[in-house]
Amino acid sequence: TCSATVTVEDNVAPIAICQNATVVLDASGNGSITTSDIDNGSNDACGIASMSLDQTSFDCSNVGANTVTLTVTDNNGNVSTCSATVTVQDNTVPTAVCQDTTIQLDASGNGSITTSDIDNGSNDACGIASMSLDQTSFDCSNVGANTVTLTVTDNNGNVSTCSATVTVQDNTAPTAVCQNATVVLDASGNGSITTSDID
Missing domain, CATH: 2.60.40 (Immunoglobulin-like)
Known part of the structure; x- marks a missing residue:
């Protein structure tokens, strides 16, 4: 009799199967x-x-x-x-954070705001691409409280909004312009003027 050593080798690579x-x-x-x-x-x-x-x-x-x-x-x-x-x-909408603001109309009766006036720290983990407001210009017809909407879009197109109150004030005094006038008394010694005679 004799003996022999049989060496068994596994040289076959595994089958790797992937899925997306x-x-x-x-x-x-x-x-x-x-x-x-x-x-x-x-x-x-x-x-x-x-x-x-x-x-x-x-x-x-x-x-x-x-x-x-x-x-x-x-x-x-x-x-x-x-x-x-x-x-x-990235399906997570940005966090839109708004703050109220007050603006004063100028002498011509106009005023405006930008997104920085309303934004109060809006943020997104993947970054903010843009911000916009649905109203930025105001005039005498807007005196008082106005609701505006801030739209925040992140770098991957997700959108979020928030609202703020824009209080419009007109603190500009009117310009008073006067003119002199002449009054001729009537036979009874009386006369009168109206505002249009002086304005």
Whole structure:
């Protein structure tokens, strides 16, 4: 008789199977995935030892399509990879914060405001793209309280609004212009004038 050593080797790489995934960022602008989000049934006859991803965390800079790689290692050290697309979405509306304001009409009876007069710290984790007001100009017909709406749009197109009161005041005194007048007394020694004679 004799004996021999039979060395059994597993040189077959595991089968890495990926699936695409979507990540919705939270209010702070962050999101993440795990291997289970990307793995779609990777397998190996001798068993899977581990799986890993080359990227698991995402933020506002990743909005859109991102390619990630899943690495699958079997129990005998054989490695296989596959790729998937992770679509990152920012669906969180910005926080619109308004403040009331008061404006004085000028001598011509006009006044105006800008978004900075109404905005009181509107914010968004992914940044503000623009702000606008539904009314910026005021005149004598607006004296008193007026409701305006501030529209805030973030860098990914999400929109939020808030309202504020714009109090319009006319504190400009009128310009009084007088003219002299002559009154001729009548036979009874009386005469009179009206405001139009002096104005």
